[in-house]
Amino acid sequence: MYSSYEVWSPNSVNRTDLRCPSDCSKDAENVHHCCVCKAVPEWHLSSKYILLSLEYTKRDGSAKVIGDKHSSVPAILKHRDGYLQGLPTNLCDFINIREIDFKRNKISTIGIISCLSKLDRLDLSYNKIYQIYNDTFTLLTHLRILILTHNGLTKLDPFSVAGTSLSIGHLDCSWNNLTEIDISNIIPENDFCEYKFNSNEITKFVNKGGFSLNKDKIYEGGLVELTGNLFSKFIDFEDLGIKDLKILGTLMSFGFVLSDAKFDCDCHMTPYLELAEPILKKIWRDYFNMSCWNPPEYQGLSIPGLVIQKKLDLFICNITKECPRYCRCYHQPHKRRTVVNCTDANLEKLPKYVPDASNLTLLFKNNKIKTLESRDYLANATFIDISGNGFDEVGDNVSLLIRNDIHFLMQEHNLKDLPRGFQLLNPCFAQIGRTEIKCDCKHLWIKDWLQNKNAAQCENKTLVICNTDGGQIPILSINRDDLCTTSVITFQIPSIILCVLAILIFVVSVISYYYRYEIYLLFRHIKSKSNKISVISKYDVYVSFDDDNPFLRYWVLQFLDLKLKQAGYRNFIPCRDTFPGDVKEENMINTITNSRNFLVILSKTYEYDDNIWTKLEWKNIWHHFYNNKDRRIVISNYDLINHPIDLKLKAFIRLGLDVDFANRRHILLDEVKLKLGLPYCAQQSYIRNAKPKFVPSKLSVVRQGEKYEENHKSKMSLVSSSMVLLEDRIYD
Template sequence: MYSSYKVWSPNSVNRTDLRCPSDCYKKRPDDFHHCCVCRAIPEWHLSSTYTLLSLEYTKRDGSALVIGDKHNSLPAILNHRDGYLQRLPTNLCDFINIREIDLKRNKISTISDISCLSNLDKLDLSYNKIYQIYNDTFSALTHLRILILTHNGLTKLDPFSVAGTSLSIGHLDCSWNNLTDIDISNIIPENDFCEYKFNSNKITQIVNNGGFTLNLDKIYKGGLVELTGNLFTKFIDFEELGIKDLKVLGTLMSFGFVLSDAKFECDCYMEPYLKLTEPIIKKIWRDYFNMSCWNPPEYRGLSIPNLVLEKKLDLFICNITEKCPRYCRCYHQPHKRTTIVNCTDINLEFLPDYVPEASNLTLLFKNNKIKNMEARDYFANATFIDISGNGFSEVENNVSIQIRNDINFLMQEHNLQDIPRGFQIFNPCLAQIGRAEIKCDCKHMWIKDWLHNKNAAQCENKTLVICVTDSGQIPILSINRDDLCVTSIIAYQTLSIILCVLSILLFVVSVILYYYRYEIYLLFRHIKSKSNKISVINKYDVYFSFDDDNPFLRYWVFNYLDLKLKQAGYRNFIPCRDTLPGAVQEENMINTITNSRNFLVILSKTYEDDDNIWTKLEWKYIWHHFYNNRDRRIVIINYDFIDRPVDLKLKAFIRLGLDVDFANRRHILMDEVKLKLGLPYCAQQIYIKNAKPKFLSSKLSVFRQGTKYEENHKSKLAIVSSSSVCLEEVI
C-alpha cells in the first residue's frame, strides 16, 4: 500500500512528509494538484511511526497536562475524546512535534497557546463550546490541513480566520453551528482546498467585513463550499462583496458553491450576476446540485441554471411599491434595463401624478379612459410609452418637450382633431399616431413636410394622417400645397417689412437704452427724489473717496475741504486718516460706507488707474450702497476736469452735469458741494421742512441760473452754516 503513494509537496508550504496516491498523477497537471490536496496522507501515518500522548487532569475545573516524552523526535498524536477538558493543556507547547490533536466532545471554550505547534497537521475540536474564532487563532499553523469545528455553537468567524494567506487548510468543517453570516475571505481561500463545510448553520448572507479583493493575477483553485441547510434567500451579490468586475470571476475561480436547498428569491438582485456568468455557469454553480427558485411562488421549483441557459433572465424582477400608482403594477427588470409601470385596463381617467423614480421607464397606460394627455415630469425618464386605446382628444403643449424624441411612443386609437405642432420632433415611425383624420388648411403644411422628411411613407401602418377636404379624404403626403394654401404675397411681404422695421427699431432703442442706462437711472432717481429728510441716523454725513497717494490732492482735502465741511456741521470720514490701525481694510470700508449718508468722490486723473485697487473697490461699494438706498447721495468733484471717465457710472454723472467743477469761476465750490450733500444730520433737527435737493449742472454757467437760484442758494447756505452750533453739541 505504501508503494502506491508518492512524495508530494503543496504549493503553499514547503513540506516533504506528505504522500499522494499514485493515481492522482495520472490526471491533468491542474487536476493532479487538487487531487493531492484532497487525498494526501502524512508519511508517518502510512508507516505508523508516531507516538501517542495522553492527558492528566490537574484540577477539577478541567485543567490538564500532556503526559509523554517531550524530547521524542517522532511525530506525536494527542487523542482525548469525551472528557471534561475546559481549556487546552498548559504545557502543550512543550511538545512541538505534535502532528494531530483530537479533543472531540470536551468542554473547551477558548483556543489559546496553540500557535507554537507550527507542525500541526490536523485539529479536531468538534462538540465543544467554542463560540468565536479570531483571525490570529490559527495564523501560525502553516502546516494545518484539516480543521474540524462542528457542533460548537460557533457564532462568529473573523475575516481571514480560516483561510488567510498563511494557511493551507484543505478540509474545513464548520457545520452544525450558529453562524448567521460568513465573510467572503473565509470561503475564497488564497490556496487550493478540497472542501469547506458550513452546512446547517443560520447563515443568511455572505459579507465582506475584511476588505477582501480578488487578485486579478491569481487563479483561485479549490473544491466545494458547502452552504446547504442555511437560511439564504438572496443570492450571493459578488459586487457588494468587493468583486466589481464579474466578468473575470469565472476565470479566476475554479470551485463552486453548494446552495441546493436555499430558498432563493429569484428577483432583480440575482439577474446581473446570472447574466455575466452564463459562459461559466457550470464552473461556478455546478448545475447538477439543482439550485432552484423558492420565490416568487410562480417560479418555485424552477432550476436557476436552466433559466439562465434558456435565456429567461427577464423573469428576474423586483416589485416596486413606493410611488406606484393605485391598481398599477410596478417592477424593475434589470435584464431589459427598465422599470415598468403597468397601468393597462384599470379605467384610469387621468395620467398618474407620479410613478417610481428610475432612469429608464416603460409606461403602459393602454386601454383606459384618459381624455387629456397632460404633461408629467416622469415623461423625461421614459424610453417607452403606450397610451393607445384611450381615445384622448387633447394633448398639452409641453408634452412634446418632456418626451424624448427617440423613444417608442404608441398613441393609436385617439380622437385628436389636430396634430400638436410639437410632434414634429418625433420620428413618426417610433411615435406611432395611428390613423389621424383632420381638416387641413395651410397651417397644416408642416405635417406634410414633417412626414416627408422623416420618410413616413414607409411606415403608414404606424402613422397615417388623412386630410378631410371637400374632395374627400386624402393622405396629407399626397396633397398639393396649392390645394391647401391661398396666400396673399403682397400682404405677406408688407407684414414682413413692418416686422423687420419694428425689429430694427426695437434693436436700436434697446442699444441706446443699454448704453445710457446709468444716465437714465440717475435722471429717474432725481425725478423720484421727494424728501430732504434723513430716514436713518448714520454715523457719518460724508464719506470721502479720492486718490490719497496724490500729495496735492490730499493736502487740499485735509486742509480745506474737510475743514470747511466740519465747520458747516458735517461728520466726515476720510479712510486714509480715520481707519483704525490693524483693521481689515475691506471689511472696515464696507462698514463705514454702510454707516455714511453721503459720498464725496473727488475725481482725479489717477482715481481710476489700475494701480489704485482700493479707490476702485471704494467706488464699487459706494455705488452699490447708493443704488440700494434712495436717501443716499453721491457728489462728484471733478478735480482734474475729466470729460470721459472709464467707469460708465462716473461717466453718467459727468454727462448729466451732476458733478461739481473744481475750477468754479464764481468761487462757490463749497456752496455747491454743501447744496448737493444736503443738510448735515444736526441741521436737520432745526430744518424740519421737507426740502427737495436738486442736482445742479456744473456745465451751465452760474449766471444762467437766474435770480431765483441766488435766493434759494443763500437761504439754504444760511441753514447749513447754522448747523455748526449743533456740531459742537454733538461733540
C-alpha cells in the first residue's frame, strides 16, 4: 500500500508502527540512521487517527480531555495558544494518545505524562517549564520527538532526556536559559538524529550523573547543535569521566556543532588537538570552522590550521602565582613543560621561588647574577639557561640538585675553577662553555670526567683550558704527569683495607643476624652460672607439648609427671590442670608467669599450623624466658627433629641444648632434671640445712644422675615444718 515506505523498527524499542522511506536503503551503511531521522508513524500515512479536544474546567487554566477514551485508534491532542497551567486532569484515561501539541500555553510543570507509554511526539514549546527531572519522561519509551524551546529552562537533570530507557531521536531545547549541560544528556545510549541546544547560556559541560563510556558500545547519532552559547573553554572530556581519549573517536559516531564558540586557545586545548587527526575530524563536524578568540594576538587564527602547521606549542596557560617579578611564567603541555622566562629581567640573584611544577624550563639568560645559588626548584628543572651572566661562584649543593641529564647552558661565565660536583653532569648536555683555570694535580678529575664522557666530540659546548707556562692548552691534551709535578699519593692500600673491613663487618652482621638466637643462648648460658636464688614461683615446671598426640600424652601424664613429682617438682600440664570455663589464653599467660622453668617436648606436630595453642604457648614461654634471666627452658626432642621451623627452637637444637630421646631413655629423666635444676622446695631445704655436695665433672651422666638422686633424697629429708607451711602457702 505504501510503496515508498518500508516497515522499520528502532533497535532500542520493539515497535511495528513506524515506516521508513525507501530512499534510505540507497546508502547501505547509513540505513538505520536515515530511518531514525526520517521515519514516520503508520497512522500519519494512513490518516487513521482521531482528534481529541480540550475543555477548560476552571479559570485557573485547569482542563480536561474530551473524546472517546475507550477507542483503540491512535489519538492526537492539540491545543495551541491557550492558557493551560498544567496537563489535563484526565489525560491518563486516554492511553492511545500518540501526539500532544500544547504550544504557546502557560504550563509550568509536567507531572502525569509518564502514563502515556505510546506517546510518539510531544511539543511543549513556548511555555513556562523551568526544570526537567530525570523521571519526567522515564516511562515514555516510544517518545521520538520532544520540543521544549522557549520555555526559560534553567536545568536538565542528568539522564532526563537521554536516559537508557528513552529513544528520543529529535530533541529541541534551544532558546532557553541553560548555563550548563550534563554530558549524559548529549551522549544518549540509543540512536538519535539531532539534539538542539542552540541559543542558551551554556558555558560548560558537567558530569553530575556519573556518566561513563561503555567501551563495548558504539554510540550512533547525528549532530548536537550548540551554537549561540557562551563556550570559551574546550570540552575537557577527562573531567567528564572519559579518561581514555584515544577510544573517544572509536566509540562515538556523531559530532558537535560549535562553530561560533569564542574559544580561549590555551593549554586546555592541547591534549585534544594532539589527537586532532584521528578524533576531532570525526566527532567535530564543523571542526575546520573553529578559530581562536583569545588571546587577542591569536584572534581569528584557524585552530586546525595551527595543528597542521605544527604550532601546538602556542597553546599555553599563563601562571601568575609565585612567578618572579619582571618574568613571564606559563604552562606548555605540548612540550610537557612549565617555563619561567626571566631573560633580560635585570636580576641580580636567582629568584627564591618559581611556580611549583615538574619539568621546569628556567630561562635566566642575560642578567646580572654573580652567584649560582642553591634553590630547591633546581631539582625540578630539565632545562636551565643561565648564560650571559658572568657569574664567578657556584653555591654548595647546586650540582647535587641538578639532574644528571639536564640541558644546562652556562656560557660566558667567569669561573676560575669547576666545582667537583660537576662530574655528575654530562658535559655535552650541560654546556659549560669555555672555562680557563690554572691546572694542577687536583684537576685530574676534570680530565678523567671529560674523557669518560667523550667530551672531545662536543668541545663547542664544554671546553676546559689550562693556563700553563707554555700557554693555554685544553686539559684533554695534557698528560697526567704534566698536571702533577709531584708523585700522586696512592690510597690503594687504605682503600683495600677499608673495603675488607666493610665486607668483614657485613659478613659478621649477616652471620650474627642469622645465628642471633644461638648467640643469645650462649651468652645467657655463660651469664647464668650464678648462685642467685630464684623468685618464688607457684610451679617448678610448665610442660608444653602437643596433647593431641595420644602416645605422647600418655607418656607425659603417666610417666614423666609421676617421676618429676617423685623428685619434688610441682608440675603444670595444661591439658590436665586447666579448669573448664577458664579463659584459655589468659590462664596460659598467668600460669607461664608463675612457672620457674619450662619443659618443651618437641614433636613433629608441635609446630603444625593447626596447633594454635602450642604455638601460642611457645611464644609466651620464650617471652617470659627472655625477660627473666633466672628462668630455664628444657627442650626434649621427642621425634628427633633436626630442623624445627621456629628459629628459636632451631637454636636450641643447633647448640645441642636439647635432650635426645634416642637410645638414651635410661638417662632421659636424669638429664631433664639436671637441666631443670633443683625444685624450689628442695633448693630451699638444701640452702638452709644441708651442705652442698659437688659432683666431679669427670663423672658420667649416669653417675651424675645417681648423685643427684642421692642429694635430692637427703635434701628432702631435711625439710623443716616451716618449709612445709611455706609450701602450703605457695600452693594456696
